[in-house]
Amino acid sequence: MKLPIVAYGDPVLRKKTEEIDEDYPQLKELIDNMFETMYTAHGVGLAAPQIGLPIRLFVIDGSPFAEDEDGDTDLKDFKRVFINPIIVKEYGEKWAFNEGCLSIPDINEEVMRPSNVVINYLDENFEEKEEDLAGLAARIVQHEYDHIEGKLFVDKLGPLKKTMLKSKLDQISKGQIRVGYKMKFPLQKKGR
Secondary structure (H helix, E strand, O other): OOOOEEOOOOHHHHOOOEOOOOOOOOHHHHHHHHHHHHHHOOOOEEEHHHHOOOEOEEEEEOHHHHHOOOOOHHHOOOEEEEEEEEEEEEEEEEEEEEEEEOOEEEEEEEEEEEEEEEEEEEOOOOOEEEEEEEHHHHHHHHHHHHHHOOOOHHHHOOHHHHHHHHHHHHHHHOOOOOOOOOEEOOOOOOOO
């Protein structure tokens, strides 16, 4: 089932999330729905807060980056479920990449992040994993991890850039934007 994606301005996107356990209601169905929602919206990652749930869960499929012209073939099979993840370490040279977000449609900006990340998490079978990721794989994980920490990529922009984007961000929160997927806008006037 395709779920509506919560738009910029919704308080759930700013909450630090709660851990879950194997008894979380209908977890397998939720994970399947998150992947379906992400694919419908043409995303490479989706965190639970983006569908209104303040829990420590996100899904990733980096394969669209592998399919690009000069794609990263390491991402071809980079499909994961991250439950209760913890970033152990970020390291390496910081590099810029043009990031976007399904909760902030039509805004893409250069964001600086370390090139590598070590992350500890539980997979969909609640088996503990630890991975040392680099490049775009690390970037996708860092972006989605920010969501479960109540942070957004626009928080990493400089003050001038934030000021320049303010009216566009306000329009997004009011639903004054067209997107090709279901969204829930926090400040949209009823009856529209």
